[in-house]
Amino acid sequence: MTTARHLDMIDLLRSREFPAEPGPADVGTAGPGFHIAELNGHFGDCADADEGDEGTKAAQRAAEHEALLRVLTKRWGEADVLSLFSTSLRAAADEPIPEPWLRLSATVPDVSLWRIEDRWIAVGASEVQLLVVVTEIDPP
Numbered sequence: 835m836t837t838a839r840h841l842d843m844i845d846l847l848r849s850r851e852f853p854a855e856p857g858p859a860d861v862g863t864a865g866p867g868f869h870i871a872e873l874n875g876h877f878g879d880c881a882d883a884d885e886g887d888e889g890t891k892a893a894q895r896a897a898e899h900e901a902l903l904r905v906l907t908k909r910w911g912e913a914d915v916l917s918l919f920s921t922s923l924r925a926a927a928d929e930p931i932p933e934p935w936l937r938l939s940a941t942v943p944d945v946s947l948w949r950i951e952d953r954w955i956a957v958g959a960s961e962v963q964l965l966v967v968v969t970e971i972d973p974p
Contacts, residue, residue, distance in 0.1 A: 837901045840873050840966070844906075847871060847968040849952060856933065868934040868969035874898060894962045899959040903946055906957065913946035916956070921974055934967045935974050941965060947973065 843861065850901040856865030874895060882917035907913060925931045925947045931939065934956075938945060942958030942965060949955075956967040 837898065837905055840898070840902045840964075841905060841940070843871055843873060844955060844966055844968070847966065848950070849876075850968075852970070863937075865933055867875040867971045868967060870934050870937060870965060870967050873902075873966055884974070895959060895961070895964050899964050902957060906946070906948065906955075910948045910950060910955075913957075915944055916947045916963050916973055917944045918942065918958075919944075924974070931974055932971050934969050934971065938965065938967060 842953035847861070850864075852867050852869065853859070853864050854866060857863065859869065861869075861871045875964060898942060903913065918935075918939040921931055921935060925936055925939055938956065941963060942960045945956040945967070947954060947956050952970060954969050954971070954973065955968070956965075956969070956973075958965050958967075
């Protein structure tokens, strides 16, 4: 997926109403106050790939992540970087963490975060995923 398509997805999610109930959505998952979309790749994509192919996909995701962050920084200014390490520890200790932050803390180590028009836009990457979240729920 190209940076232009990633931006289109973010703009689409920003314009959508949040559903009343959590569940799958046409571009990921959504629930009261949030949308989560995987911009490219997931673990299943790499399951049958050889090691070189996995490395290529991870490098591609990293490049797409960096390109997207550069464009979003031009659009909205410098992002805050939020480490999700303590959130994942709190979740492991059975502290209630609201979605979408619970899923993010289990998926990516940190997110770049912007507050735009009363919504948070979070972009995070792991070796196997590039995620975007649009939410009105404050980070924990």
